[in-house]
Amino acid sequence: MADNRSSDTASSAKGASGKQSKSQGENTASRRNIKSWLTDMDGVLVHENKAIPGAAELINQWREREIPFLVLTNNSIYTPRDLSARLQHSGIEVPEERIWTSALATAAFLRDQAPGSSAFVVGEAGLLTAIHEAGFIMTDTKPDYVVLGETRSYSFEAITKAIRLIRDGARFICTNPDATGPSAEGVLPATGAVAALITEATGRKPYIVGKPNPMMFRSALNKLGVHSDGTGMIGDRMDTDIVAGIEAGMHTVLVLSGIADKSEIESYPFRPKEILASVAELVDK
Numbered sequence: 001m002a003d004n005r006s007s008d009t010a011s012s013a014k015g016a017s018g019k020q021s022k023s024q025g026e027n028t029a030s031r032r033n034i035k036s037w038l039t040d041m042d043g044v045l046v047h048e049n050k051a052i053p054g055a056a057e058l059i060n061q062w063r064e065r066e067i068p069f070l071v072l073t074n075n076s077i078y079t080p081r082d083l084s085a086r087l088q089h090s091g092i093e094v095p096e097e098r099i100w101t102s103a104l105a106t107a108a109f110l111r112d113q114a115p116g117s118s119a120f121v122v123g124e125a126g127l128l129t130a131i132h133e134a135g136f137i138m139t140d141t142k143p144d145y146v147v148l149g150e151t152r153s154y155s156f157e158a159i160t161k162a163i164r165l166i167r168d169g170a171r172f173i174c175t176n177p178d179a180t181g182p183s184a185e186g187v188l189p190a191t192g193a194v195a196a197l198i199t200e201a202t203g204r205k206p207y208i209v210g211k212p213n214p215m216m217f218r219s220a221l222n223k224l225g226v227h228s229d230g231t232g233m234i235g236d237r238m239d240t241d242i243v244a245g246i247e248a249g250m251h252t253v254l255v256l257s258g259i260a261d262k263s264e265i266e267s268y269p270f271r272p273k274e275i276l277a278s279v280a281e282l283v284d285k
Protein backbone atom coordinates (compact mmCIF):
# COMPACT_ATOMS: atom_id res chain seq x y z
CA MET A 1 0.00 0.00 0.00
CA ALA A 2 2.77 2.43 0.94
CA ASP A 3 4.64 1.71 -2.30
CA ASN A 4 1.55 2.33 -4.29
CA ARG A 5 1.03 5.70 -2.63
CA SER A 6 4.56 6.90 -3.20
CA SER A 7 4.20 6.15 -6.92
CA ASP A 8 0.98 8.21 -6.87
CA THR A 9 2.99 11.06 -5.40
CA ALA A 10 5.47 10.95 -8.24
CA SER A 11 2.76 11.06 -10.88
CA SER A 12 0.68 13.75 -9.18
CA ALA A 13 3.68 16.03 -8.63
CA LYS A 14 4.61 15.88 -12.31
CA GLY A 15 5.19 19.35 -13.74
CA ALA A 16 5.56 20.94 -10.32
CA SER A 17 8.86 22.34 -9.05
CA GLY A 18 11.24 20.17 -7.03
CA LYS A 19 10.31 21.96 -3.81
CA GLN A 20 6.62 21.39 -4.38
CA SER A 21 7.24 17.73 -5.17
CA LYS A 22 8.90 17.31 -1.80
CA SER A 23 6.13 18.96 0.19
CA GLN A 24 3.58 17.13 -1.92
CA GLY A 25 5.28 13.87 -0.89
CA GLU A 26 5.09 14.79 2.79
CA ASN A 27 1.46 15.74 2.37
CA THR A 28 0.66 12.49 0.61
CA ALA A 29 2.28 10.66 3.55
CA SER A 30 -0.15 12.40 5.89
CA ARG A 31 -2.96 10.69 3.97
CA ARG A 32 -2.07 7.47 5.83
CA ASN A 33 -3.52 8.99 9.01
CA ILE A 34 -6.88 9.57 7.33
CA LYS A 35 -9.59 7.35 8.81
CA SER A 36 -12.68 8.91 7.22
CA TRP A 37 -13.54 10.86 4.07
CA LEU A 38 -15.85 13.55 2.79
CA THR A 39 -16.07 13.94 -0.97
CA ASP A 40 -17.74 16.42 -3.25
CA MET A 41 -19.99 14.89 -5.91
CA ASP A 42 -20.00 16.96 -9.14
CA GLY A 43 -16.61 17.11 -10.82
CA VAL A 44 -15.22 14.49 -8.41
CA LEU A 45 -17.45 11.41 -8.70
CA VAL A 46 -19.64 12.41 -11.64
CA HIS A 47 -19.54 14.86 -14.52
CA GLU A 48 -22.89 15.60 -16.21
CA ASN A 49 -24.37 12.37 -14.83
CA LYS A 50 -21.47 10.25 -16.07
CA ALA A 51 -19.21 8.50 -13.57
CA ILE A 52 -15.64 9.76 -13.46
CA PRO A 53 -13.26 6.79 -13.87
CA GLY A 54 -12.22 5.46 -10.46
CA ALA A 55 -15.22 6.93 -8.59
CA ALA A 56 -17.21 3.69 -8.35
CA GLU A 57 -14.07 1.78 -7.34
CA LEU A 58 -13.17 4.30 -4.61
CA ILE A 59 -16.67 4.19 -3.10
CA ASN A 60 -16.58 0.36 -3.21
CA GLN A 61 -13.17 0.39 -1.54
CA TRP A 62 -14.48 2.58 1.30
CA ARG A 63 -17.58 0.44 1.72
CA GLU A 64 -15.63 -2.85 1.76
CA ARG A 65 -13.18 -1.48 4.34
CA GLU A 66 -15.99 0.09 6.39
CA ILE A 67 -14.32 3.50 6.15
CA PRO A 68 -16.77 6.22 7.28
CA PHE A 69 -17.56 8.57 4.39
CA LEU A 70 -20.15 11.04 3.09
CA VAL A 71 -20.79 12.33 -0.42
CA LEU A 72 -21.47 16.09 -0.28
CA THR A 73 -23.38 18.38 -2.57
CA ASN A 74 -24.49 22.01 -2.37
CA ASN A 75 -27.51 21.09 -4.47
CA SER A 76 -30.63 21.23 -2.28
CA ILE A 77 -33.17 20.14 -4.92
CA TYR A 78 -32.95 16.40 -4.38
CA THR A 79 -33.38 14.14 -1.37
CA PRO A 80 -30.54 11.73 -0.55
CA ARG A 81 -32.74 8.92 -1.92
CA ASP A 82 -33.10 10.73 -5.27
CA LEU A 83 -29.35 11.37 -5.41
CA SER A 84 -28.52 7.77 -4.48
CA ALA A 85 -30.72 6.62 -7.40
CA ARG A 86 -29.07 9.11 -9.77
CA LEU A 87 -25.60 7.96 -8.74
CA GLN A 88 -26.64 4.32 -9.12
CA HIS A 89 -27.78 5.14 -12.65
CA SER A 90 -24.22 6.37 -13.31
CA GLY A 91 -22.83 3.10 -11.92
CA ILE A 92 -21.85 4.42 -8.46
CA GLU A 93 -23.36 2.67 -5.44
CA VAL A 94 -23.82 5.19 -2.63
CA PRO A 95 -26.46 4.35 0.02
CA GLU A 96 -28.75 7.28 0.77
CA GLU A 97 -27.46 7.55 4.36
CA ARG A 98 -24.01 8.31 2.88
CA ILE A 99 -25.20 11.49 1.14
CA TRP A 100 -25.07 14.93 2.78
CA THR A 101 -26.73 17.84 0.99
CA SER A 102 -26.82 21.56 1.79
CA ALA A 103 -30.52 20.98 2.56
CA LEU A 104 -29.65 18.42 5.27
CA ALA A 105 -26.90 20.67 6.62
CA THR A 106 -29.34 23.60 6.75
CA ALA A 107 -31.92 21.48 8.56
CA ALA A 108 -29.28 20.26 11.04
CA PHE A 109 -28.13 23.85 11.62
CA LEU A 110 -31.68 25.07 12.28
CA ARG A 111 -32.49 22.12 14.54
CA ASP A 112 -29.41 22.95 16.57
CA GLN A 113 -30.20 26.67 16.68
CA ALA A 114 -33.92 26.64 17.38
CA PRO A 115 -35.52 23.19 17.62
CA GLY A 116 -39.24 23.03 16.98
CA SER A 117 -39.52 26.52 15.49
CA SER A 118 -41.26 27.48 12.26
CA ALA A 119 -40.14 28.24 8.73
CA PHE A 120 -41.39 29.44 5.37
CA VAL A 121 -39.50 27.36 2.84
CA VAL A 122 -38.83 28.20 -0.81
CA GLY A 123 -37.36 25.10 -2.40
CA GLU A 124 -37.99 21.61 -3.66
CA ALA A 125 -38.37 18.13 -2.20
CA GLY A 126 -34.79 17.91 -0.94
CA LEU A 127 -35.20 20.97 1.27
CA LEU A 128 -38.86 20.56 2.19
CA THR A 129 -38.26 16.96 3.34
CA ALA A 130 -35.14 17.88 5.31
CA ILE A 131 -36.83 20.78 7.13
CA HIS A 132 -39.91 18.68 7.82
CA GLU A 133 -37.87 15.75 9.16
CA ALA A 134 -35.93 18.13 11.42
CA GLY A 135 -39.21 18.77 13.23
CA PHE A 136 -39.99 22.24 11.91
CA ILE A 137 -43.47 23.64 11.40
CA MET A 138 -43.84 24.97 7.88
CA THR A 139 -45.97 28.06 7.71
CA ASP A 140 -46.34 31.37 5.90
CA THR A 141 -47.75 33.06 9.02
CA LYS A 142 -45.13 34.72 11.25
CA PRO A 143 -42.41 32.08 10.70
CA ASP A 144 -39.17 32.27 12.70
CA TYR A 145 -37.18 31.67 9.50
CA VAL A 146 -37.40 32.07 5.75
CA VAL A 147 -35.33 29.27 4.21
CA LEU A 148 -34.33 29.59 0.56
CA GLY A 149 -33.04 26.66 -1.48
CA GLU A 150 -32.63 25.74 -5.11
CA THR A 151 -35.67 25.35 -7.31
CA ARG A 152 -36.25 25.11 -11.03
CA SER A 153 -39.61 26.87 -10.84
CA TYR A 154 -39.13 29.99 -8.74
CA SER A 155 -42.51 31.54 -8.16
CA PHE A 156 -42.82 35.32 -8.03
CA GLU A 157 -45.57 34.82 -5.47
CA ALA A 158 -43.33 32.73 -3.17
CA ILE A 159 -40.44 35.22 -3.47
CA THR A 160 -42.79 38.11 -2.72
CA LYS A 161 -44.02 36.22 0.36
CA ALA A 162 -40.43 35.56 1.47
CA ILE A 163 -39.55 39.26 1.08
CA ARG A 164 -42.54 40.40 3.13
CA LEU A 165 -41.86 37.85 5.89
CA ILE A 166 -38.20 38.87 6.15
CA ARG A 167 -39.17 42.55 6.26
CA ASP A 168 -41.54 41.60 9.09
CA GLY A 169 -38.68 40.03 11.07
CA ALA A 170 -38.22 36.43 9.90
CA ARG A 171 -34.54 35.36 9.87
CA PHE A 172 -33.18 34.72 6.39
CA ILE A 173 -31.34 31.43 5.79
CA CYS A 174 -30.02 30.16 2.46
CA THR A 175 -28.86 26.61 1.61
CA ASN A 176 -25.98 27.58 -0.71
CA PRO A 177 -24.40 30.63 -2.35
CA ASP A 178 -24.05 29.35 -5.95
CA ALA A 179 -25.24 32.10 -8.31
CA THR A 180 -25.64 29.84 -11.33
CA GLY A 181 -26.05 26.17 -12.07
CA PRO A 182 -25.41 24.16 -15.23
CA SER A 183 -27.94 22.88 -17.75
CA ALA A 184 -27.70 21.44 -21.24
CA GLU A 185 -28.94 24.74 -22.73
CA GLY A 186 -26.66 27.02 -20.69
CA VAL A 187 -26.43 28.45 -17.18
CA LEU A 188 -29.46 28.70 -14.92
CA PRO A 189 -29.91 31.29 -12.16
CA ALA A 190 -29.40 29.44 -8.89
CA THR A 191 -30.01 29.98 -5.16
CA GLY A 192 -27.42 32.75 -4.74
CA ALA A 193 -28.97 34.82 -7.52
CA VAL A 194 -32.43 34.61 -5.99
CA ALA A 195 -30.99 35.36 -2.55
CA ALA A 196 -29.49 38.55 -4.04
CA LEU A 197 -32.92 39.56 -5.31
CA ILE A 198 -34.40 39.07 -1.82
CA THR A 199 -31.48 40.95 -0.24
CA GLU A 200 -32.06 43.94 -2.54
CA ALA A 201 -35.73 44.04 -1.59
CA THR A 202 -35.21 43.59 2.16
CA GLY A 203 -31.77 45.03 2.93
CA ARG A 204 -31.02 41.72 4.71
CA LYS A 205 -28.34 39.24 3.79
CA PRO A 206 -28.92 35.53 4.38
CA TYR A 207 -26.89 33.23 6.58
CA ILE A 208 -25.62 30.66 4.07
CA VAL A 209 -25.00 27.12 5.35
CA GLY A 210 -23.57 25.29 2.28
CA LYS A 211 -20.00 25.35 0.96
CA PRO A 212 -17.79 27.36 1.34
CA ASN A 213 -19.15 27.72 4.87
CA PRO A 214 -17.22 25.08 6.86
CA MET A 215 -20.51 24.59 8.75
CA MET A 216 -21.46 22.19 5.94
CA PHE A 217 -18.40 20.06 6.71
CA ARG A 218 -18.71 20.31 10.48
CA SER A 219 -22.26 19.01 10.37
CA ALA A 220 -21.10 16.19 8.06
CA LEU A 221 -18.34 15.29 10.56
CA ASN A 222 -20.94 15.30 13.34
CA LYS A 223 -23.17 12.98 11.33
CA LEU A 224 -20.26 10.56 10.87
CA GLY A 225 -19.19 10.98 14.49
CA VAL A 226 -15.57 11.62 13.43
CA HIS A 227 -12.97 14.33 13.99
CA SER A 228 -11.65 16.75 11.36
CA ASP A 229 -7.97 15.88 11.91
CA GLY A 230 -8.49 12.26 10.82
CA THR A 231 -10.73 13.16 7.89
CA GLY A 232 -9.94 13.93 4.26
CA MET A 233 -11.94 16.23 1.97
CA ILE A 234 -11.88 15.62 -1.78
CA GLY A 235 -13.10 18.41 -4.06
CA ASP A 236 -12.66 20.00 -7.47
CA ARG A 237 -12.99 23.66 -6.45
CA MET A 238 -10.42 25.78 -4.64
CA ASP A 239 -12.97 28.48 -3.68
CA THR A 240 -15.43 26.10 -2.00
CA ASP A 241 -14.23 22.54 -1.28
CA ILE A 242 -10.61 23.29 -0.52
CA VAL A 243 -10.95 26.55 1.42
CA ALA A 244 -13.76 25.10 3.55
CA GLY A 245 -11.79 21.88 4.05
CA ILE A 246 -8.80 23.87 5.28
CA GLU A 247 -10.97 25.99 7.56
CA ALA A 248 -12.62 22.89 8.99
CA GLY A 249 -9.15 21.44 9.73
CA MET A 250 -9.20 18.53 7.28
CA HIS A 251 -6.66 16.88 4.95
CA THR A 252 -7.58 18.43 1.59
CA VAL A 253 -7.31 16.74 -1.80
CA LEU A 254 -7.93 18.72 -4.99
CA VAL A 255 -8.79 16.64 -8.06
CA LEU A 256 -8.37 18.05 -11.57
CA SER A 257 -11.33 16.11 -13.03
CA GLY A 258 -13.72 19.02 -12.49
CA ILE A 259 -13.44 22.79 -12.57
CA ALA A 260 -9.97 23.60 -11.23
CA ASP A 261 -6.93 23.59 -13.47
CA LYS A 262 -3.29 23.83 -12.45
CA SER A 263 -2.73 27.44 -13.55
CA GLU A 264 -5.78 28.61 -11.59
CA ILE A 265 -4.60 26.90 -8.39
CA GLU A 266 -1.51 29.11 -8.20
CA SER A 267 -3.64 32.25 -7.96
CA TYR A 268 -5.09 31.29 -4.57
CA PRO A 269 -3.41 32.28 -1.29
CA PHE A 270 -3.96 28.76 0.11
CA ARG A 271 -3.22 25.32 -1.27
CA PRO A 272 -4.58 21.81 -0.84
CA LYS A 273 -2.50 19.10 0.85
CA GLU A 274 -2.62 17.04 -2.34
CA ILE A 275 -3.39 17.62 -6.02
CA LEU A 276 -4.41 14.53 -8.00
CA ALA A 277 -5.58 14.02 -11.57
CA SER A 278 -8.72 12.26 -10.32
CA VAL A 279 -10.09 10.01 -7.59
CA ALA A 280 -8.66 7.05 -9.54
CA GLU A 281 -5.35 7.88 -7.80
CA LEU A 282 -6.94 7.17 -4.41
CA VAL A 283 -7.94 3.63 -5.39
CA ASP A 284 -5.50 0.94 -4.21
CA LYS A 285 -4.66 -1.24 -7.17
Ligand SMILES: [Mg+2]
Residues within 6 Å of the ligand: 040, 041, 042, 043, 044, 235, 236, 237, 258
Ligand atom coordinates in the same frame (compact mmCIF):
# COMPACT_ATOMS: atom_id res chain seq x y z
MG1 LIG B 1 -17.67 20.00 -7.50
